[in-house]
Amino acid sequence: MDYELKFHFKLYQNYFKQPLQTSHGVWSIREGIIISLTNSAGVTRRGEIAPLPWFGSETLAQAVKFCQQLGEAITKQEIMTISDHLPCCQFALESAYLALTQDDLVRSSHTLNFCYLLPAGQEALIAWQDLYQANSTTTFKWKIGVLTLAEEIAILKQLHNNLPPEVKLRLDANGGFNLTQAQQLLSVTDGLQRIEFIEQLLSPDKFTDILQLSQKHTTVLALDESVASFQQLQQTYRQGWQGVYVIKAAIMGFTTRLRQFCQNNDLDVVFSSVLETEVGREAVLNLVQQLDHPRAVGFGVQHIYNKPLTRL
Incomplete structure (x- = not known):
């Protein structure tokens, strides 16, 4: 009934x-x-x-x-x-x-590895240290496409050299680069061992270009804005993307449908926050634990808020 x-x-x-x-x-x-x-x-x-x-x-x-x-x-x-x-x-x-x-939902996220968001620009060179000491994290995410490419490459090299050897770094361009800039950046990151992947180098309408870049360079590429909806996720998979899928589950609709698609197609996925509260966070992390993927989840964002999100 x-x-x-x-x-x-x-x-x-x-x-x-x-x-x-x-x-x-x-x-x-x-x-x-x-x-x-x-x-x-x-x-x-x-x-x-x-x-x-x-x-x-x-x-x-x-x-x-x-x-x-x-x-x-x-x-x-x-x-x-x-x-x-x-x-x-x-x-x-x-x-x-x-x-x-459902009584069997996973309620604890203490077994998950978290990726922590660094501030853009020069601030990242200092901010990573406190986050590393406080959370023992081994993965950071740094947003790029905010300063000039030359400035960000200089900061990136310094940040990469300063990070402990066990730490991985994700770069997120939010689709803000053109093809020439993307090629220039990749010529640098191909020589940096701690780069886990780069998210959405080009805008979603440049899928063919980013697919070709993923095949020509050793730096792993990930799609984010290109797979912002469940329908886009399906389409991108059919088009042959074999890199990482960054999934913002809180904006992708029914979780049961998303879980089934990821399981059926064995996607290399990273689940990422949309800066939701603990309510949405718990629902997404429950999904993450059901899928049991090894990459750090992009939910290390609590430090950017003025107050604890559990108070809502």
């Missing part, structure tokens, strides 16, 4: 300690929605809608409109028929439903 669950939602705002500099622009505040489902026994579980519209998800306004239209109750059937145009809503509602109905 498809019984009704009580539905409630609440908007939130979280300010970053410092605005994040990316090739998409400056990001100062994370806004989203915490939803809750309550069954007839009074048990409540939460989910999170954390839109990232510049990655192709719905906007916060669209998500709010959807939640308002639901009213005070929803059924499983209604959850599973949420439109693909609302992937963050799909993720939030299904995550809460699964948490409410």
Whole structure:
């Protein structure tokens, strides 16, 4: 029987300690929605809608409109028929439903390895030290495409030389490079042993170029913006991508569908944060543990917020 669950939602705002500099622009505040489902026994579980519209998800306004239209109750059937145009809503509602109905969900993330986000530019040369000492992390991520290429290559070489030998470094271009810049960067990173991979060197519409770069260079390349939706993930796989897939599960819709696709096709995946709260984070990390992939997950981001995210 498809019984009704009580539905409630609440908007939130979280300010970053410092605005994040990316090739998409400056990001100062994370806004989203915490939803809750309550069954007839009074048990409540939460989910999170954390839109990232510049990655192709719905906007916060669209998500709010959807939640308002639901009213005070929803059924499983209604959850599973949420439109693909609302992937963050799909993720939030299904995550809460699964948490409410499945007893075998993994609740602990202490066995996972985390990749920690470094600030852009020169600040990374200092910031890694405190993060390394506090978290014993062996993986960092550094966003590039913010300064000039020459400046970033100089910083990269210094950062690479300063890192302990066991530490790996991921670079994230957010699709901000042109082909010439990408080739120049790869000519450098091919000689740097601690580079784990580079995310999204070129914009998503340059798939053929980035595929050819991945075949010509020893630096491992990863796709991020190119696989921002479940439909894009399917298409990119069919087009023959054999590099890393960076998956932002919180904006990719139903987690059961995503899990099945990753398992069926044995993808080399890295799960990455969209700077969600602990609610969305727990749902994604549960999925990560079910898939059991060896790469560090991109969820070492708590240090960029002004307050602990568990207080929501």
